[in-house]
Amino acid sequence: MKLATYKDGSRDGQLVVVSRDLAAAHYATGIAAHLQQVLDDWGFLSPQLQDLYDALNAGRARHAFPFDPAQCMAPLPRAYQWADGSAYLNHVELVRAARHAEVPATFYTDPLMYQGGSDDFIGPCDDVVVPSEAFGIDFEAEVAVVTGDVPMGASPEQALDGIRLLMLVNDVSLRNLIPAELAKGFGFFQSKPATAFGPVAVTLDEVGEAWDKGRLHLTMQSTWNGRKVGLCDAGPEMTFHFGQLVAHICKTRNVRAGTIVGSGTVSNKGVQVNGKTEWPKGYSCIAEKRCIETIQDGKPTTEFMKFGDTIRIEMKGRDGQSVFGAIDQKIVAPA
Template sequence: MKLASLKEGGRDGTLIVVSRDLQRAVRAADIAPTLQAALDDWSNAAPRLNALSDALNAGTAAGAFALDVDKLAAPLPRAYEFVDGSAYLPHVERVRRARGAEVPKSFYTDPLMYQATSAGFLGPHDDVVVPSEDYGIDLEAEVIVVTDDVPMAVTPEQASAHIQLVGLVNDVSLRGLIPGELAKGFGFLQSKPRSALSPVLVTPDELGEAWQGDKLHLPMRTWLNGAWFGAAECGVDMQFSFAELVAHVAKTRPLTAGTLVGSGTIANEDTSLGASCLAEQRTVETLRDGKPSTPFLKYGDTLRIEITDQAGASIFGAIEQRIAPLAR
């Protein structure tokens, strides 16, 4: 099934079930008012939401209406926790090689992750508002999963069963602020503003054979200002599966239902597939030409992030955003 949230009913939105073709939807308030409420009671809510999804796709759901993506909030407008990884080591390897550094051996056995911003997520068509272009505005096209309640110290095999939803995120980064923050040795803060989620989140069964080994095996398609930017393969070169990432986060703490876990920027050894963030493209250019030629995003620039199935149908809907200045 596919789930989304309307921009109504308060800051957590109103839960809706969306048809497989992303054309129709139906409110699910009699099952759960919000997606977070559904995740809090997932074992009871999920079967009822699935039944409503079946009725919607069969054309028999009462109260169905045409879906307008512009009226969607993020499926989870805010979440208790968002933990992001860097599971695609070709990206890490290239970035470090460009500055003459080696990748620590531990990166190949111990996931690199950080605590991200979860107090609010942008809707799929909301502007990315940044106070200054000088901050080095970048997109990061990633896959995310959403868990139910995860016990502390689960194994990856156990963690797999707690992955309930899959979606996309534009994990916005401000590259000009990152070096100074990391130099302090305490991680990201100002360099990581709010991210945007895909129009819908889907249950893994919606992905069919594309969901194997707790990884999504489809290309991440990105466009900048209407021009193709990349189609990096999500299932290739991912060092750690989502089950391994969830288990890593839960090593010393339980996870609350509604926790988001990100894959990190999709990147492949094969650079001909393009990139999923500007920093990756600029690193490739630096290694090839001695300096980057692709600029970071400016006000008025647009981006599009989407994954389609083998037949070309959009699975999660598209994240389509514009870079905008802060109104003062």
């Protein structure tokens, strides 16, 4: 099933069920007001939502209305935890190669992860408000999962059983703030502003065989200012699958229902063409493009985002239909 949260003037919005083709929606009134309620009582509430979803798809839902992504908040407008990994080691390798640094061996056995702000997510069509262009504004196209309760010490296989939903992510980054923050030795903070999520969260059965052993084998499409810059495969080159990422958190603590875990920037390796490395599938963040330029030409030439720039991020299923709807945003200065 597909679930979204509509704006209603409150912090947590109103839960709606959305049809498979993203054409219609129905308020989940009488079942649950918010998505967090469903995650807290998944076994009891999700079957009721599934019944409503089935009725909506069959045209039997009496109070359905046209679905409008612009009315959506993030599916979870605020969450108990947002932990973002860096599961695509090709991305890390490019960043390191651009500054002539080796990738530590432990990066291939122990996932990178940071804990981001989870109190103020933004919706798929909300503007990205940034105080200054000088901060180095970048998009990052990612996949995320939402968990139920997963106990401390869970194995990757057990962690996979705790995954409830999939979501699309724009993990906005302020690249020019990152070096000084990392130099402090305490990780990201101001360089990671509010994160945006796609219109709908979907259950694993919605993507069928594309979900395989903790990886989503679909294409991440990134369109910057109307130009398609990324068509990256999200599945094959994901070094750590989502079960491993969730288990990484579980090493020393319980993971509670409503935890969101991100994949990190979806990234694919280059290919050799006539003795030269090319990246035909493009990129899912500008920083990676700049690293490629540095490796090839000695310096980056692609600039970061400016006020007025737009970014659209979308994934389509094997039937050609949008799975999550699109993240479609504009970069703006504070009012």
